Amino acid sequence: MNEMTFHLSAFDGPLDLLLHLIARNKVSIYDIPIASILEQYLEVLHTAEAMDLDVAGDFIAMAAQLVYIKSKMLLPKPEAEEEEDPRAELVEQLLEYQRMKEMTPYFRDHLDVGRDVIAKPPEPRGERGPVEYHHQPSDLVRAARALLERAQRRTPPSAAAFRGIVGRESVPVGVKIAAILKRFLGQTRLRFTSLFEGAKSRSEVVATFLAVLELSKERRIVLEGDGEQTELTLVEDDRA
CATH class of the missing domain: 1.10.10.580 (Structural maintenance of chromosome 1. Chain E)
Structure with a gap:
């Protein structure tokens, strides 16, 4: 038995094929002639040159869904009851897929935005001479004194600071x-x-x-x- 493969290069999936058939027949997506579309859908599958079972599964499942919808539409409907259109769920799937397909070119065009953009590094500043400081010795003394004061504030207080608080013998x-x-x-x-x-x-x-x-x-x-x-x-x- 020869191995079967399935390939439809023109369509991304069963919904894509259905949209193509609906557009080709110039029918409304809200009023799909299931019998006619199903017949054309099966013709496309039969004329495919190869069968890849992983890919064909989705197309065959859609064919089964179309057959099921067709059978429900052929059944007599009770006059007293109002049933939902069997095509409603399929219509929702097609509309959602159509919206996604319409957005595909936009995302494709913006996929590589910024890929080839290279940020310009900051320009080097002009040549400068050696840095010169003009300070008096008293400035250095004040800076050293401030540094010592900050260091003293960070050191723990001396024992004399706790005199009268701790260190006395406890009274029994x-x-x-x-x-x-x-x-x-x-x-x-x-x-x-x-x-x-x-x-x-x-x-x-x-x-x-x-x-x-x-x-x-x-x-x-x-x-x-x-x-x-x-x-x-x-x-x-x-x-x-």
Whole structure:
């Protein structure tokens, strides 16, 4: 059995062939005479010199679609029902293909735009002599001083900058608990703010506050009042 090949050099595909037949018969694309176009379509396929199965598949599929449309148009239509024209989908395909085909020359003409364009390099500037600077020694001193100031701003601050913030020994909370209880020896109530009088560091303030919380948690003192009016009352059972 001889191998069959298929080649239609004049047409890019089945839609292209259909558009050619429609134009040759001078019929409207919206009212295609399917029977006549199908007959001519099959004649073109039969007269092709060779058959390439990969290419022929699309043409044969279109032939099958035309046969299907023809068969639907031959079937009797119920009078009560309005059916869509079987050719509608084919018409949409042809119109879309026609629009794409019309745009092909435009893209072909612009495909190589700029391909042969070479950007002109910048023109060299005129010949210049050696660069001369006219600065005084004081200008160099000012520039060096500014450079040193910028470098100092980028370096970490010295330890002296943290004096009074960090570096002090922390005050133990137990020491402050003992000090608060000692103040209750001669009285049963203390103002909350009085506990912080004479504090020498942040660490001592924090330790005092934690000592008050610890004594309250252990129910050795009772906090009463609000804000600066808060007072501490020693629980009677624990009073020494």
